[in-house]
Amino acid sequence: MADEALFLLLHNEMVSGVYKSAEQGEVENGRCVTKLESMGFRVGQGLIERFTKDTARFKDELDIMKFICKDFWTTVFKKQIDNLRTNHQGIYVLQDNKFRLLIQLSAGKQYLEHASKYLAFTCGLIRGGLSNLGIKSIVTAEVSSMPACKFQVMIQKL
């Protein structure tokens, strides 16, 4: 129980720490979100280095996305992504029906406007993980009803 809580507690502190230390205009112009996303990117890169050193080479893009949805997600969030969909043209939607970083907020729409603060790090995490697997991407997230969350991954052609 304590081990599971540690990441949640650290993530909470990171979000509040970045916003508290924000300088003039940084919140409005999206700088805080960028900081959190960049932090997530570097953590994602580091995690992939550690976790895949014994893994066989992935055979294609979809194989990599499945790894992110299963092993990578389980490592960080203790469960798999609930649903992975793709148009087979470089866009993937990862749906987590009970996203762990949002469960601490209330269910429903009351805190919907603040949800993006708690998603930025994870967007970076996914992008950083994919980066170290050779994929350049743009990752965005949206919440329509707490605590369900969708991460959209757009693969960039190099």
Place this chain on the structure above:
Amino acid sequence: MADAVLFEFLHTEMVAELWAPDPDPGSGGKRRSLSVLEGLGFRVGQALGERLPLETPAFREELDALKFLCRDLWAAMFQKHMDGLRTNHQGTYVLQDNSFPLLVTMGSGPQYLEEAPKFLAFTCGLLCGALHTLGFQSLVTASVASLPACKFQVVIQKS
């Protein structure tokens, strides 16, 4: 392994991002540059102190609280026990970790000694926060003579 690595990377990012700014500098404008990290660690320590299993939670002795930190808290955070605990029996304790996980990757010896305090501030706050949850007010400082060994000095405040 997985959880330890995740914490390690996350901690590194927090140090890189938050070690410098302090929005509340205090008198004379002097910045306590590590106080933000200590504050973060304090709150995490408070919450972990609530979640870790306690034997006989009421009327806990001071020394028992310190032993709890050395065993249970350290195991939850770093998957190992503290290497040494010494006290003068007057409220001052020295906790020694001969191979502190957040410093291990910096190498051994004096090369990065100057940077080491940044990586200890969070853990000082963690210890202080956990003690606060257990009912003790304390002042925690850390010192490093040679990486990766470090000592945390805990002074229990009499109220």
